[in-house]
Amino acid sequence: MRNKTAALRIAQNIPPASTFFPLKIPHSAIHTPHFATVSSLDLLQQQLRQLPGLGPRSAERIALHLLIEQPGKLPALVAALQAAAHGAGRCVRCGHLAEAGQLCGICGDARRDAAVVCVVEHVPDLIALERGGTYRGTYHVLHGKLSPINGVGPEQLNIASLLARVAAGGVGELILALANDVEGEATCHYLTQHLAATGADGANGAGHAAVKVTRIGFGLPSGGGVLHADPVTLKSALDGRRAYA
Ligand SMILES: [Zn+2]
Numbered sequence: 001m002r003n004k005t006a007a008l009r010i011a012q013n014i015p016p017a018s019t020f021f022p023l024k025i026p027h028s029a030i031h032t033p034h035f036a037t038v039s040s041l042d043l044l045q046q047q048l049r050q051l052p053g054l055g056p057r058s059a060e061r062i063a064l065h066l067l068i069e070q071p072g073k074l075p076a077l078v079a080a081l082q083a084a085a086h087g088a089g090r091c092v093r094c095g096h097l098a099e100a101g102q103l104c105g106i107c108g109d110a111r112r113d114a115a116v117v118c119v120v121e122h123v124p125d126l127i128a129l130e131r132g133g134t135y136r137g138t139y140h141v142l143h144g145k146l147s148p149i150n151g152v153g154p155e156q157l158n159i160a161s162l163l164a165r166v167a168a169g170g171v172g173e174l175i176l177a178l179a180n181d182v183e184g185e186a187t188c189h190y191l192t193q194h195l196a197a198t199g200a201d202g203a204n205g206a207g208h209a210a211v212k213v214t215r216i217g218f219g220l221p222s223g224g225g226v227l228h229a230d231p232v233t234l235k236s237a238l239d240g241r242r243a244y245a
Pocket of ligand 1: 091092093094095096103104105106107108
């Protein structure tokens with residue numbers, strides 16, 4: 001039958017189906033489970049290798065685990081990935097991870113002190129501070145720091161919402177927990193300048209109370225940030241915060 005089809009294709013000068021659909025598994029392989037498994041394994045490894053912290057060996061181990069050793073775990077993992085892809089977004093107040101259009105767990109927690117806002121560069125910095133377990137205020141995640149040389153200006157960062165949050169009132173202290181490198185310093189300077197422009201520093205007699213701006217103390221390494229510091233260092237950095245001018 002196949003020879004007859006092939007002969008007909010040659011006679012009518014029709015290319016095989018795989019020419020039109022190059023990604024389709026060849027007909028000859030459909031009934032060969034080994035081919036399909038290897039192909040799925042390659043595809044899965046390829047995707048896993050692109051994730052941070054996963055080298056080729058780890059990607060291979062996870063792919064084999066999911067496809068061969070524990071295939072029953074796959075549906076739950078697929079469902080979780082789909083839910084994350086469709087539902088995950090940024091907290092409407094602070095920029096932390098949250099369900100799309102909602103407050104994150106920290107902003108939604110009435111036991112947290114909403115008057116104290118710790119400004120961090122990235123979500124992993126927030127997670128590192130939370131791991132310490134002693135900070136009871138809230139956060140604002142900038143998703144980066146000012147870096148004109150890399151084309152990162154205030155518009156690319158979550159800064160406007162921070163200024164609006166302060167201008168709306170209810171914030172008593174901003175703790176700047178940005179890296180003590182040139183870009184971190186520039187970002188701190190920009191923020192304090194713009195807080196002054198909105199009157200949030202109390203300098204121009206605006207209607208709401210002045211916001212105290214502090215910078216975390218750095219027992220942190222020069223040029224380093226929050227992310228790689230251990231909980232004890234982070235606690236002392238928070239405790240040792242000082243007025244930022
Ligand atoms: Zn939040």
